[in-house]
Amino acid sequence: MENGLSNRHHFRQSPTLISGKYSLSRTETDLVFSLLTEITLEDKDFRDYTITSKQLSVKLGREVVPSRLKATVESLMGKVLKIETNEDKWEILSWFSYFGYDKGVITYRFDKRMKPYLLQLKQWVSADIRHLVQMKSEYSKRIYLLLKEHQKFGERKFNISELMENLEVPKSFRTYSNFKIKVLSQAVTDINKFTDIEIKNIGTVEKPIYFDEFKPSRSVQAVTFHFKKNLIDLNSFIQWIRELYTGVPLFKNKEGRILMCSQKGHLYYSDGDMETLTKEKALIAWAWLHTNREKLVCFKEVVETEEEIRKKIEDMIDTPPHK
16 A cells, blocks of 8 residues: 555544535445545645555454445445535535445545645644544534534534534434434434543533533524543544644743644754754653643633744743653
8 A cells, every 4th residue: 555544544624524514324424534534634636545445444443345335335426515605605516536446456536626625724623533433323423523623612502403404414303302312412422432522511420411502492592512622641642732733832841942743743842943852852742741731721722823822831830841
């Protein structure tokens, strides 16, 4: 496999794509998201991506059977994605322009109209396919991505009718009681069990409540989720920083040197010399940052400009990471 791309687990999508309207089965959703991991930051255009069925099986966490794959692709190629900016501007897109299978080798190409939403992105939502494939519901995967889009806020409010439209839920889910059980509550279970974010219980242990219901009249019109980052292990923490906080001040030591993470994932000091930490020093610094992660400015549950972040970091007097 070229450049070992099949070992990739993370993918990026634009916020516009995250909020698009489409309906895929759980199997179709997992296939699309798994194949998105083959796109690299360097890709300026789509190409023919290739992956073996064995490698795809590893990504999906289940065996890829050729006959089932063919049926999934045939169904998927007939489904569209709708992006609506307003009443005067909308697009109807296809995920793929080509899909082929030959003796265990899968070749595919994304539709060229998807380029603004998948390539050379200035804003994006990133996710780990290993989190997504474990979720039981395709709607849980979509809600997870929508929450990830607002992860710096720590909360997101959804208009119920708009969320139903975006998820394109079937008619049987269009009553709030069914939608709450089949979609919202299942999403809470899946997200808290399998992903890197945790939806907060705003109720009690005896009577848990995982989202606020806005009910101005007789019916619930909106719900708000409150969530936090679930960064228990060091590897997840490092990946989080590398994907979401590159080029952002992480910490300032007593010598006044600001520690940052480069787009290549390396820790460095952003002063005149732009010194990159050696592997040994980086391991120590990563461990320190992880242990003290709640103190880092970039992990505050508010969105701030880089200037505001730098101002706050100037006032921090905590012990710097060991060199």
